[in-house]
Amino acid sequence: MNLTDALVIKNLTKKYPKVEALKGLDLTLSKGQICGLLGPNGSGKSTLLKSVVGLIKPDNGSIEIFGKSPSRHTKAMIAFVPEIDSLYRWMTIDQTIKFISSFYDDWEVERERELLDFMRLERDKKVSSLSKGMRARLKLILALARTAPLILLDEPFSGIDPASRDRIVEGIIRQFKSEDQTMIISTHSLGDTEQLFDSVIFLDEGIISLQGNAEDLRLQHGKSINDLFKEVFA
Template sequence: MDMEASGNIVELSGIHKRYILKHALTGIDLEIKKGRIVGLLGPNGSGKSTLLKILAGLIHPTSGTVRIDGRAPDANRKKQIAYLPEIDHLYGWMTVDETLRFIAGFYDDWQADKADELLATMNLDGRQKVRNLSKGLRARLKLIVALSRSVPLVLLDEPFSGIDPSSRAKIIRSIVSEFRTGEQTIILSTHSVSESEPMFDDVMFLQQGSVRLFDSADNLRSDYGCSLENIWEKVYA
């Protein structure tokens, strides 16, 4: 089936990823529809970051096929994906404003007006040096970088790490308000399940490199009769 016609932004078939001492992914078969916010959940070592890197085209699976919007990943497809890694990739000697201008120069799809709005929403001072920002403020800046691009697929790996709970709730509301249903898909890996739960359309639970559960958030809550956070506890007890 033509994936573009089927409405899938992502299709994975038989994805394995082996490292020398570890089998990170053990046969992922997966379809993700366009225009959804997908929660990628699982304990450390379950394969979340590896899966996101494969989708971003940063690493290749040992076996299996990857299709993004109907095509195999290539240089052009990478340009249509915004990826926020868990590691800090910002230059400390730049100011916040300089960082955003620097990154804007790499992408034709950069939305300066959206970056300015997010800068205000996340209470960041554009004149501050990145090296002087707290871990939480640097996490906010990384989110601005990812969310300011007009691309079909946004991949966020632990974007709320270091951000306090009250600020997380505000940022999540901002992401949801900016999200344009039907035009963009967001796949978000997080341990902050309780705060993030309201934003998820679909949820995937990974365990030891394979998909343990994948369904709409509403169906999972209905089937288990509890919140996603409580489902987490049941799955990984």
């Protein structure tokens, strides 16, 4: 364990009744970066993220988050946005924000205000009236309004319109503080979002097949991360 590491994972294994989602995965991730966790559906991305949050108990292996095993204490250090839509439809945006923010000590009202403005969301709108892209923007606010040192976004770009995707990418770039935050974003389809990432991890059937700095990989392979992704998972 190094002081500059956000995450150290060793030999992580998780079996479900019909499939082995993680097969002895090792991963070290240093602080201050935005990391893309890339892999097709079923490669183990969500299982990995949920294990880090502590929502899934792995069968084997160890996880250290800033040097600590997953616990109630590390939960407070992580802002996790799951892929599933967990918002209450009957609430307004304002009610959603008040409800969620009440759980966290690190919520910053100033950030919340900036983000709502930037994401063009109005407080009195009902969640049930929002498009999928709008709901994705709202979910991002719930993570970025906190100052949590580790932010995990599971498939934030999945199935949303290009305009919302652009807003989300720009919102992350504006709000992410590399001095004291680390972010992992999982996606099965990179599209035109690869410029967002410092580094990428290719997750292939429960193990990491490639990890590296995005610029170094472009230089080494003479390819975009998107092309490399398509080649590896063809």
